[in-house]
Amino acid sequence: MTQFLDISGLCARIDADGQEKEILRGVDLSIPPGEVHAIMGPNGSGKSTLSYVLAGREDYEVTAGSVTFQGKDLLEMEPEERAAAGLFLAFQSPIELPGVNNANFLRTAVNAVRRARGQEELDAVAFLKTAREAAKALSMAPDMLKRNVNVGFSGGEKKRNEVLQMTLLQPSFAILDETDSGLDVDALRIVAEGVNRLRSPDFSALVITHHQRLLDYLVPDRIHVMAKGRIIHSGGPELAKQIDSEGYTRFLAEAA
Amino acid sequence: MNAIIKQPSATLVPFKARLDAITDPARKAALGALHRSGLPDRRVEAWKYTSLRFLNETPLVAPSEEFDAEKARAELDRLGLTAGDGADLPRLVFVNGRYAPDLSVPPQNVGLSFFGKTEAFGTLSSPDRDALTALNAALATDGAEITVAAGVDAGRVLLVSLGLADAPVSFHPRHSVTVEEGARLSLICVQGGQGRYLHNPVMELSVAANATLNHVTIQTESDDAACLATLYAQIEERGSYDSFVLGLGAALSRHEVHARLNAPHAEVHVNGAQRLLGRQVGDVTSVITHAAPDCRSRQTVRNVLDGQSRGVFQGKVLVERIAQKTDGYQMNQALLLSEQAEIDAKPELEIYADDVKCSHGATVGALDDEQMFYLRSRGVPEAEARQILIHAFLAEALALIPDAVAQTLAAHIMEIRFPVTGEE
Numbered sequence: 251m252t253q254f255l256d257i258s259g260l261c262a263r264i265d266a267d268g269q270e271k272e273i274l275r276g277v278d279l280s281i282p283p284g285e286v287h288a289i290m291g292p293n294g295s296g297k298s299t300l301s302y303v304l305a306g307r308e309d310y311e312v313t314a315g316s317v318t319f320q321g322k323d324l325l326e327m328e329p330e331e332r333a334a335a336g337l338f339l340a341f342q343s344p345i346e347l348p349g350v351n352n353a354n355f356l357r358t359a360v361n362a363v364r365r366a367r368g369q370e371e372l373d374a375v376a377f378l379k380t381a382r383e384a385a386k387a388l389s390m391a392p393d394m395l396k397r398n399v400n401v402g403f404s405g406g407e408k409k410r411n412e413v414l415q416m417t418l419l420q421p422s423f424a425i426l427d428e429t430d431s432g433l434d435v436d437a438l439r440i441v442a443e444g445v446n447r448l449r450s451p452d453f454s455a456l457v458i459t460h461h462q463r464l465l466d467y468l469v470p471d472r473i474h475v476m477a478k479g480r481i482i483h484s485g486g487p488e489l490a491k492q493i494d495s496e497g498y499t500r501f502l503a504e505a506a
Numbered sequence: 507m508n509a510i511i512k513q514p515s516a517t518l519v520p521f522k523a524r525l526d527a528i529t530d531p532a533r534k535a536a537l538g539a540l541h542r543s544g545l546p547d548r549r550v551e552a553w554k555y556t557s558l559r560f561l562n563e564t565p566l567v568a569p570s571e572e573f574d575a576e577k578a579r580a581e582l583d584r585l586g587l588t589a590g591d592g593a594d595l596p597r598l599v600f601v602n603g604r605y606a607p608d609l610s611v612p613p614q615n616v617g618l619s620f621f622g623k624t625e626a627f628g629t630l631s632s633p634d635r636d637a638l639t640a641l642n643a644a645l646a647t648d649g650a651e652i653t654v655a656a657g658v659d660a661g662r663v664l665l666v667s668l669g670l671a672d673a674p675v676s677f678h679p680r681h682s683v684t685v686e687e688g689a690r691l692s693l694i695c696v697q698g699g700q701g702r703y704l705h706n707p708v709m710e711l712s713v714a715a716n717a718t719l720n721h722v723t724i725q726t727e728s729d730d731a732a733c734l735a736t737l738y739a740q741i742e743e744r745g746s747y748d749s750f751v752l753g754l755g756a757a758l759s760r761h762e763v764h765a766r767l768n769a770p771h772a773e774v775h776v777n778g779a780q781r782l783l784g785r786q787v788g789d790v791t792s793v794i795t796h797a798a799p800d801c802r803s804r805q806t807v808r809n810v811l812d813g814q815s816r817g818v819f820q821g822k823v824l825v826e827r828i829a830q831k832t833d834g835y836q837m838n839q840a841l842l843l844s845e846q847a848e849i850d851a852k853p854e855l856e857i858y859a860d861d862v863k864c865s866h867g868a869t870v871g872a873l874d875d876e877q878m879f880y881l882r883s884r885g886v887p888e889a890e891a892r893q894i895l896i897h898a899f900l901a902e903a904l905a906l907i908p909d910a911v912a913q914t915l916a917a918h919i920m921e922i923r924f925p926v927t928g929e930e
Binding site for chain 2: 305306307308309328329330332333334338339341344345347348349350355358359360362363366415419
């Protein structure tokens, strides 16, 4: 137990075409404050499901286990309450919001979270200044604040927009679900730097990735291997290279 | 032939005293047509989805010429027309269907007269076919007659209608707009009011060669009112009529547009959006006639329906034999926010030419779960997230309005009626 994020025996299923499908089968994972952990694992192992369940997506039904976030029962909270409590999910496939201006969206989100945290809301001028600076640090084109949320954005622009949201919402715990997928090396470095800038004793992250490459720039404190809905192996940052060269076969065999 | 099931005149009871008093020969013809057909019920195909029962319930009298000026000014304030973008525009204000000079700021660069003085019925309307047009022709007392001379860019004109009667009244304004060759006008109609009334305008719009008429109607009538509007537009060679109706108010509304593309390369847009709740019924009906080759028509109508409200979309595109190379597009989209809300959509293509491009489509759905989750995962509370997505759905429709000031005004009046909770 870390008193920050503790996942214990978490099981969850989804109703897919009328069939109940068990995806998480007893996840145990603890992340202490100030640490960045990575989850790697083959496709279909439940990594994205874990991130959705933590963020509060309703199509997943939690059937067993518990998640405690900063002493509170996370699973009892609405998605917006989780965000206000400091949790942030960077989506693997960010959602397009046609007709919603990106700057308005960001300000609405920031002020909703600030309201819920008992902080003063930002006026339009103060917000725009902060947002422009943050966007610039991520090498985003200035017009991306004026466009509709993620509409017509390239894959890389969408991922940067996720990191921009994370920067502005100032979470204490961020889940990055394959934020590196579809990024070229330069974009990858910019995104990783964006996350690194947030690193502090008050910020933890869970980085879901397929590739060691991201972890070169965003060096984790711990790496967990996930397969078949469970964490089957945990180790230090050196694990990434081992997985990169050997694959998951050995861990899968050990777990079987 | 249908058997006459009930006396057509029975449907005219709310107007009987006034109709009986008509002596003017020009109105007698309309009255004759009206007496033969009565007001349509739902057995009439064009009125299958929209009942006029609302009108049977109360006798509607003619409004008196006096009105409470303070109340009228308060209503203009409430509509947001006395501050911001709308305040600086020339405006013609009609109260209970009569021109109110004290509330108006007439435009300088258009020819202006009033039906109340000229009693000139135009030639584009069809009182023999459309009963509500016949009712208007029988009972019209006033209306604006706007002419933009050839080559003149007349800028923007606000045409405001306020229904402000103490007892249930009906008023039947008769407007006409003529944009001569190469001229331009942006006409913004705003309709509001309080209490119970019937607003039954007829508007004839004539767009000459190379002329442009942009026309936005913002309907935010009293919750207890009916607004039954019929518009007739004729567009000549390379002329453009771009119309948009935003339906927000009234217990019962119908916005019926008859647009005729009369010469090659004419273009018409018959767009709209409506946002209804409670037991509101909002009907957007159009008949677009391609009567010449190489013309273009565009139509996108979006509906947001909550409570037990009902949206009706009837869109007919008629392509005459001569109208080769017609390019037509029609789309009706509905967002249903409750289990009881309903949309009735009836697209109709009637094509007699053989070389045309016409497409149409319809979508019906609820708010998108993934979009809702995305917003909520960013800390936006559920109710506010819903408002944002509804607003966005309609904002995309409002973006079709070519005149930026008209677009801002429409968005502003929508926000007055439907404030977005919390931020923006």
